[in-house]
Amino acid sequence: MTETLVRQREVTLVDLVDRLLGGGVVITGDITLAVADVDLVQVSLRALIASVDTVAEGAR
Amino acid sequence: MIYVYAIGEATSGEGATGLDGRPVEPVTEGRLTAFVTRDIEAPSPDPGSLLAHDEVVMSLMTNAALLPMRFGTVLRTDADVRAVIRDRTSELMRTLDRVRGRVELGVRAVWRDDRAEPPAETGGDFLRAKLRRRSRARLVADEVHPRLARLAAEARCSLLPRDDTPLVAAYLVERARCARFEADAAALGEQHPDAELVVSGPWPPYSFSEPAHA
Numbered sequence: 001m002t003e004t005l006v007r008q009r010e011v012t013l014v015d016l017v018d019r020l021l022g023g024g025v026v027i028t029g030d031i032t033l034a035v036a037d038v039d040l041v042q043v044s045l046r047a048l049i050a051s052v053d054t055v056a057e058g059a060r
Numbered sequence: 061m062i063y064v065y066a067i068g069e070a071t072s073g074e075g076a077t078g079l080d081g082r083p084v085e086p087v088t089e090g091r092l093t094a095f096v097t098r099d100i101e102a103p104s105p106d107p108g109s110l111l112a113h114d115e116v117v118m119s120l121m122t123n124a125a126l127l128p129m130r131f132g133t134v135l136r137t138d139a140d141v142r143a144v145i146r147d148r149t150s151e152l153m154r155t156l157d158r159v160r161g162r163v164e165l166g167v168r169a170v171w172r173d174d175r176a177e178p179p180a181e182t183g184g185d186f187l188r189a190k191l192r193r194r195s196r197a198r199l200v201a202d203e204v205h206p207r208l209a210r211l212a213a214e215a216r217c218s219l220l221p222r223d224d225t226p227l228v229a230a231y232l233v234e235r236a237r238c239a240r241f242e243a244d245a246a247a248l249g250e251q252h253p254d255a256e257l258v259v260s261g262p263w264p265p266y267s268f269s270e271p272a273h274a
Contacts (some may be wrong), residue, residue, distance in 0.1 A: 005149055005163060005262050011114070013107055015260045018228065020110045021265030024130035025152075027065060036163045039155055 061134040062087075062141060063097045065116045067152060068126030074169070076119045079103055079112050084120075087138055092152060095120055102134045108220055114171050118266045125160035127152065128264040149259035155269060162232045162253040163262035164214055169200050169227040170254040173180060194219070200255045204248055205229055211241045225253050230267035238262060 063079060070093040076084040078097040087094045095116070103109040110131055117128040135141050145152070180186035196218040208231055209215035217229035233241050242259055249257030 003123055005118050007118065007262060011111065011262065012258070015258075016107070016110050016114060016166065017105075017112060019128075019164075019166075019263060019266035020131040021105060022129045022130075023230075023269060025133075025155075026270045027064075027131050027133050027135075028112065059170075 061100055061102055061138065062138070063100050063103070063128050064099075064127045065095045065113055066091055066120055066126050067094045067145065068120070069093070069124040072156060076116050078116045078161065079109060084116055085147075089142040091148060092145050092149060094141050095144060096202045100134075102132065105131055107272060111189060114264070121163075123161075125156040126264065127155060127159065127269045128266050130266075138181065155271075158214065159232060159265040159268055159269060162234055162265065164265045164267055165212075165233050165238065165241055165245075165262060166260035167204065167227070167229045167231065167266075168225060168258045168260070169197075169204065169252075170225060170258060171196075172254060172256055178230055186195045195222060196254055200226040200252060203252055204257065205246060206227060208241065208245060209238060211244060214268055231269050235262075236257045 065078065065084065069091065070086070070088055078084040079100060082095075082097045082100055084095050084097055084099075087096055112132050114128075117126065120126055135144065148246035156193065176188055180189055199219065201219055204227060205215070205217050208229065213234040214231050217227060220226055221228050231241065238261075245259050247256055249255075249259075
């Protein structure tokens with residue numbers, strides 16, 4: 001029996017950005033076309049995060 | 061382009077829906093499976109797309125171990141996907157072993173006293189303010205991090221990553237221990253006079269998917 005993860009709480013943008021753009025498995029090399037300038041994007045997205053912003057309700 | 065959300069042990073991967081409402085499909089090579097959407101353009105990192113990526117990974121996280129990709133990983137062909145899996149199988153298997161049965165919980169400290177400091181008038185003032193902020197952050201981290209790390213298989217933390225954030229930490233916690241962890245974090249948060257704790261998760265193990273740098 002599979003047991004999926006359920007998140008009860010809201011997702012804040014700052015926590016989402018930290019993980020999605022700063023974490024995860026990273027593939028580098030010629031065969032990869034990762035989104036260019038992710039680090040720069042991360043910096044500019046952070047500049048927009050003035051306070052805790054809720055992106056979505058967490059409950060599934 | 062092929063967009064890759066996660067890599068893990070082969071699961072049934074029941075038709076999840078991904079970016080742009082497109083289907084999520086498995087690409088298996090040996091003992092590992094990548095979960096992808098084919099024929100899609102590289103997405104830009106807007107909040108909706110970030111959330112969609114995370115929701116796909118969340119829906120795939122069942123009892124089998126899974127590692128989320130960083131947002132924005134696109135490859136050209138299925139052969140490229142298989143090559144990545146093949147090249148990194150042993151390392152990925154080791155990482156999967158470390159996260160199996162565990163989830164990530166995030167703890168972010170924010171200052172209780174949010175008053176903006178008056179702008180520093182001299183270089184000396186600026187540096188002193190910076191040092192004060194850093195000392196305060198270190199006190200928060202010392203109170204919080206070791207206690208929570210004891211409840212986790214692994215822990216990562218970052219001191220004062222931004223002026224308004226004394227601590228950002230991630231903890232890899234056994235699923236069955238999450239409720240206890242969250243209760244302890246809530247209790248710690250109430251005790252600390254200088255900062256409150258914002259707990260997030262459970263998350264897929266984003267902060268534990270790559271080896272930590274020293």
